[in-house]
Amino acid sequence: MLIEKISTKKVSDTVSEQIEKMILDGSIPAGEKLPSVRELCERFGVGRSAVRDAITVLKGKGLVKVKQGEGTYVSKYDSSKIFSKAVMLPNANDITELFQVRKIVETGMAEMAACNRSEKDLTLMKKILTTQTDAPWEDDYQFHLSIAKATGNSLLIQFVQVISTTIKNAMIDFHQFIKCDSEAIETIALHHKHIFESISSGTSNLSNEYMLQHLTFVESILHKSLHQRK
Template sequence: MTVNKIHTPHLSEAVHRELERSILDGSLPGGEKLPTEHALAERYAVSRSVVREAVARLKAEGMVEARQGSGTYVAKQPRVLSFKQQAEAMPELKQVLELRRIVEVAVAGLAAERRSEADIKAIRASLTAMDAALAAGDSGAAADDAFHEAIAAAAKNPYLQRVVNFVSAQFSEVRRLTWEPADYPNLPLRAQDEHHKLFEAIIACDVEVAQRYAASHLDGVGSRLHALTGKAAGRKKR
């Protein structure tokens, strides 16, 4: 039994995605009434059941609210959106980075304060994996992910962990590019140096130094993001 098997696309998922896109791109603004189930079923050439299931998903996400006899309305101010949805709605990495910096600097300090031997072991393993990737000219993006996750786990606060995991996920593309050896030969080296210093501070239970290196590392991420953005734009013109 493998729960993670790739599932096939279904109509209800496709309709859900389409409606979600319409809401997020502003075609269907907050408070607006969705077309009736009957109309949506016609538009997408599916049965009403499929539409209802797609709408049930939107309800679960708090994106719409249905009133029996009246219609289904886009939530006026979706209060509780998942981070995933927010990222899709607002792909502003610099703003994510700001959140990331605030949280990960604090997390680094807490990790230095609360880390166990097991935490150290996990962080070291990811660091070692990154070193190996560097030496082999491979991508260490996955190990880089694991590094940040391990530090967040060392902070011993699941809420902080989730925020870190979320912001980390938004940066997975940047991280992947950063680790492309052919494209940016020096970037992983610099980031890895910062990783090592952060790790030493966490081992040493030095809260302030850990925070300082985390801040420096995140600032480095910021400037690398800037560099990547510029270079990616340049490539697009070609």
């Protein structure tokens, strides 16, 4: 017998998620005023407190602005908010969606780096890999950033910076989670070594393959850490 789990999600969370989806897909464009609290209550079939709480959540994410005496308006588009929901990576779906994007972008980034890298880029990557600090998260970030820099594409550099900023806390927790797992630490170090060597040799197809292997492994560990926390 198939039985669906009963959701414990608050009503206000469901309302905020639906409004957020409409904002992000353009159904409610930037600058447009949201329906009144009363209208939203009627549309969603919920009480005023649920709508007010939902608006507070959206305001906290920077998606809307509340003008006293006027109403609530959709904020102007800010590309840095694309990954706002992934700041804390609260659930498995957020992790999966984020890494789907990373696998598409960063595999191509590694491939491009293999074609465009300079000796200066390679020196920087090698220095990062051989000079480990007491902040593993920072070392990880600097390595991925050095690959972005090696592409010569400023948008890719910004992409890595935005991703790393939004998931900083999650990645700090990730490295804390694996600090006693020598096998996982060695696997990540080996991945980084293979990525570096393929970029250094200009073997773009291997750079793509090794980056995909690395991101898939990190994603699996993040899922594992989330499951254990629950």
